[in-house]
Amino acid sequence: MMRIVVFLALVGVLAFGVAWLADRPGDVTIQWLGWRIETSVMVAVFAVAALAILAIALWSALRGIIGAPASIADFLQRRRGSRGYLAMSRGLIAVGVGDARAARKFNEEAKRLAPAEPLALLLAAQTAQLSGDRQEAQRAFAEMAKRPDTKLLGLRGLFVEAQRREDMATARAYAEEAAKTAPTPAWAGQAVLTFRCAAGDWAGALAALERNMRSRLLGREAYRRQRAVLLTARAQQAEENDRDGALAFVLEAVKLAPTFAPAAALAGRMLAEKGEMRKAGRIVERAWKANPHPELAAAYANLRFGDSARDRLQRAELLAKKTPGHLEGALAVARAALEAREFDKARAALAPFLGKPTQRLALLMAEVEQADGDEGRAREWTARAVHAAQDPAWTADGIVSQRWLPVSPVSGRLDAFEWRVPLAELPGREAPRFDVEMPAPSVAAAPAALPLVDIPTARPATGAEPSEKSSETSGKPPRRAAPRPRRSKPPAVEPIVPLAHVPDDPGPEAETEADPVPEASPEGWNKLRQMFKAP
Secondary structure: OHHHHHHHHHHHHHHHHHHHHHOOOOEEEEEEOOEEEEEEHHHHHHHHHHHHHHHHHHHHHHHHHHOHHHHHHHHHHHHHHHHHHHHHHHHHHHHHHOOHHHHHHHHHHHHHHOOOOHHHHHHHHHHHHHHOOHHHHHHHHHHHHOOHHHHHHHHHHHHHHHHHOOOHHHHHHHHHHHHOOOOOOHHHHHHHHHHHHHOOOHHHHHHHHHHHHHOOOOOHHHHHHHHHHHHHHHHHHHOOOOHHHHHHHHHHHHHHOOOOHHHHHHHHHHHHHOOOHHHHHHHHHHHHHHOOOHHHHHHHHOOOOOOOHHHHHHHHHHHHOOOOOOHHHHHHHHHHHHHOOOHHHHHHHHHHHOOOOEHHHHHHHHHHHHHOOOHHHHHHHHHHHHHOEOOOEEEEOOEEEOOOOOEOOOOOOEOOOEEEOOHHHOOOOOOOEEOOOOOOOOOOOOHHHOOOOOHHHOOOOOOOOHHHHHHHHHOOOOOOOOOOOOOOOOOOOOOOOOHHHOOOOOOOOHHHOOOOOOOOOHHHHHHHHHHOOOO
């Protein structure tokens, strides 16, 4: 609409000017070289305009003739570039689709039309990768790494190729080279951090983390958490040789992440060794309130060296009161009560959780009963531990570790281990793998390694109890087992030991009873007596 208004306005101004000149006639006389030209003003104006237009046309034609070769060359170049970019785009699409034949075709065309273009080099490298030609791909990426505009892309490609060859030293060198640029690429920063963590170079990992933070590759909270993890790992490494340095590292880690259990437990132990009991207690208590953990309970119970078992029990009860109703608090109290020989107090602490016991709880109850002299109940609780729910553990990438580790041994990911129940309990999940630091099977070890079954559900094939058979054959009255609380039948589980070979629980005095003797016919007994008669 605005253009129409402007056009009409210009036409109106032009018409007004022509009319104004027509209403004011005049004469124009030109004398030059004996020539005399007389005309009106209107004709003179139009003649000047026509001459100007003719001059412009002639000048344009002359310029076109002079610049024709350059224009033709420029046109051909643009046409060649358009064809080259079309070949590169089609080649990249073919790579994305997975059509190696079409990718090679368009790659050859792109090399012919635009060999120096960055996309042509990228297409050549990806075509070689799609075709399985690793040497050609490495050559293309190396050529890209030599150019300033494609250096990072070439280093990334060389890094990936080195990883595929499992040449981690070369891959780390490419990542370190890429990380020197500013800002640091995300892949290079993460790769350098991972490599340094895998090598146990915690000082180098902290430097890489600082560089990633300056490049804004991670948020503030993530930076604080990862720095706390690295400082804790460095403190663990320096704990034996440099106690003061290790304490400084772990205190900084606690400042960055106060609820991080491994850092708080280590800080509590080291401060307790230096006699700073109150400061150690505050650190452990703060972490315990957020995440109750057995390492924190152990550190809190041993804040003062040389305390008696009853003193440790009082301290465990004080810590458990800060998280009422939590299983970890009950386990800490029961463990301290067991060491103090307060068996009733240990049972009372675990009583609210006996309805659905976990493996650690069942094994701890077995230790309590065994220490109290009730072998039968100890075996019963050990058997129940086989079918009990799993306890939280340090888990990462399907690995269950007995202690916290700063990085995953599978993926190398920093801060991968989490204190949670392994995913094997969930339906459709693969069973977790345990690390090599698992202790030998014992009453306090992982129940999954114990060759036990739920004894009350096991029955001999003949339908009679072995204890009853032994009483009949030996002439002794049958011994009654101690009464046991009734419980619901556990789900069917494949036994580790065949049920026919599992002896029944003989009770607390099983060691004094004779072994079960199979029943025999009178003829068999007569033959046996004949063998031992004097000649």
